[in-house]
Amino acid sequence: MAASLPLELLSEIAGHLKQAGASLVACTAVCRRWQAAFEPLIYSELNVYSEDGIDGEGPYRGISLNQFQALTSGTGIPRRAWIRQLWYHIVVPSDLPDWMARKEEGYSTNNAVRQANDSAFQSAVVDLFDTLESWDKSHRLAVFLVLLGRELGQEPSTEEDDEAGLYTWDYTDGRTRSVPVYRARFHNNGASMLHDVLCIDRLSFLDTTESPRYHQIWAGAAMQIAQRCPKLTELWLNLDEYIRPDHLEYMKERRQAVAEGLKDISPSLRIFRFENQDERNWKDTMPALNVLSSSVDMLSISVRDLSQCLRELKLVQVPISLDFLWPLDEKDHSLPANASLHWPNLESVTLHQVQPWLPSGEWIVRPDAEDEAMIAEIEDWEEEICSYESRVVQRPLFEQEQFHRLFISLGYAARRMPRLRAINFDLNHYFYLNFRFSNGAGSTSVEWEPERHGSYMPDDRVAAAWGFQLDHEQLPVIWGPFLGAIQFYAMHCRSEPRAVNAKDVSVQTFFEVSGFYFSQQPDQRQSCAEARWIARRHRLGTHFMCDDEPSPKINIEALAARVRSFLLRTRLRACHFAQRIARVRAGLRKASSQG
Known part of the structure; x- marks a missing residue:
């Protein structure tokens, strides 16, 4: 009966066995049909x-x-x-x-x-x-x-x-x-x-x-x-x-x-x-x-x-x-x-x-x-x-x-x-700086995300190189106490579909420039709805604690993002850990010999 199984079914069986870590070699000895089904997976x-x-x-x-x-x-x-x-x-x-x-x-x-x-x-x-x-x-x-x-x-x-x-x-x-x-x-x-x-x-x-x-x-x-x-x-x-x-x-x-x-x-x-x-x-x-x-x-x-x-x-x-x-x-x-x-x-x-x-x-x-x-x-x-x-x-x-x-x-x-x-x-630094450029579906975006307020801001020469104008007056401030003091500048642009000459790319683009600063100053707060939109856009979560709304549940996604950011900033190479361990070990040996 095993020899009469369809080849498609045998291939499915072979795939499951391989995924489970089982040896497939013995299966090839059952008959030629089994050999034909199992050998391609064995040799892949x-x-x-x-x-x-x-x-x-x-x-x-x-x-x-x-x-x-x-x-x-x-x-x-x-x-x-x-x-x-x-x-x-x-x-x-x-x-x-x-x-x-x-x-x-x-x-x-x-x-x-x-x-x-x-x-x-x-x-x-x-x-x-x-x-x-x-x-x-x-x-x-x-x-x-x-x-x-x-x-x-x-x-x-x-x-x-x-x-x-x-x-x-x-x-x-x-x-x-x-x-x-x-x-x-x-x-x-x-x-x-x-x-x-x-x-x-x-x-x-x-x-x-x-x-x-x-x-x-x-x-x-x-x-x-x-x-x-x-x-x-x-x-x-x-x-x-x-x-x-x-x-x-x-x-x-x-x-x-x-x-x-x-x-x-x-x-x-x-x-x-x-x-x-x-x-x-x-x-x-x-x-x-x-x-x-x-x-x-x-x-x-x-x-x-x-x-x-x-x-x-x-x-x-x-x-x-x-x-x-x-x-x-x-x-x-x-x-x-x-x-x-x-x-x-x-x-x-x-x-x-x-x-x-x-x-x-x-x-x-x-x-x-x-x-x-x-x-x-x-x-x-x-x-x-x-x-x-x-x-x-x-x-x-x-x-x-x-x-x-x-x-x-x-x-x-x-x-x-x-x-x-x-x-x-x-x-690769304690204070991160991320940059993202994406181009697809008829739109283009250019985005900088520094961790610290004022650590980096593109100037007019950078804007010219990318083909947009930088308007510093369009940088609003948005309130979101759940996130604490986090700042990032994001420069977004949208472009119309265009014919592109590979040798001389002409970018016909319309840009929107914006910067966002999550502060803890009440007088700088803007609407929670606007803050939520920004948070969703940057995958920071969607819940904010506001005076006019009940306290939301803890947003695990936002919390996880902040933990990942913390680990990124504070990571140490394994060799640095080894060096510290060696110093402690040396200190213990010295203390032991003196004692």
Whole structure:
């Protein structure tokens, strides 16, 4: 009876079993009909290990590369059409976790342990590309790469130390003593041995939130792999790895490797998502880090050049020149060379958690006068770093001209993006600044949302770049005590449908400019109905406590939004928590030894 079930019903059963985490392999042995129903699901997403003898566990249970080759060759070639995602686990001899060892005399990164890992990495990638080279170019395959150490390793001339990533009173020489992180590379940093693979459509190097492990592949090697995929349409590059701030050369080399690698990425690429490390100094009282290898920001140039063929660009925690899309001169005027800039396919630009400093190490937010005086009095930076009693400097003052430069550049660039639907920007800072541009259904809106009153307000040059006139007299004040003192300025515009010349975008637009300030001054209150409309428009909830109305029920949606905002402003990196824990641990050890 089981053999006579309709194929559609068998496919439904297979889908439910897979969703429940059950093994589908045994089902293929029932009969040919069951095999035909279950195999496409089995092979749609595969975990493949570069060496035999490692099967993985749970959702990452898989097969070896040799088994994969046998199953997809000869009579198994039709199975290739079923495979959509391939997780490739590159097996290397040693697992070398970050910041878990310090150097001893005679240490060198050019040691046998790292060389053995690099050799295994190179062989594994070459074997995969040799396997996929013969696949039909019409096949669209997503490949995810990740490193897997067979056993925990230790490099020669090193000593285990789980605080090697910290800066404490007990460990102040980590800049020279901490063992640098290991990232897998090709020999001599060259990948000429790799064949071009036409079937790879999407390539991803992910972190632990989306992958079983951080990929641990050197940024330059990742770019070299991507360059060998001539039909690549989507590249996800996650480099959100903690690097000690005093290992600055690594950050510079990593940034430069990405910049150089982007130059030779296939023009077929349509989606580029790049997540960088939060390259923050030990304390916000300190200067920001200069991550440029030279006076020229090559990454900004490379991203701009690449973006002209993209459909979607997403940058996360990437310090980048504020005018990276549309270069400006020192007076924020457009450059003559910009006449050739054009983004015919770009629909979405996301600048998420933008750092409040430039890649050159210049802060674009300043402390208030009191904190500035406190910073000026700091003489011992070692004490400042190690002290867990020093207060947090919030830097509430925005450098207006720097932010004007950013939004002027975005405005001019947007005019050369005929298919643009959205630009989203948010600042990775205690005091948030959000910017949203949306274009759809015959209307366009441009909206700024700063957290603090007066922290940022676009000027006439920004308005001109976006094509509207700024009327400061049209900024009303609205009363809403439930929300407390929250201010945001929103600039909305509506546009009529129009014919667009991609080379010379003419924007026939009618704009409405408004700004809203939720105050606690009774004499500034406007109608609750108007306040509700504004709240709904900005998804802040709809209930307000007014004298002429009964107290409403607690609005969970609004409360949740405020909690999310609070968490965003007060978040700390995990490494900062680890540093504080280490200091407490060191203090307890010291107290114990003295007692």
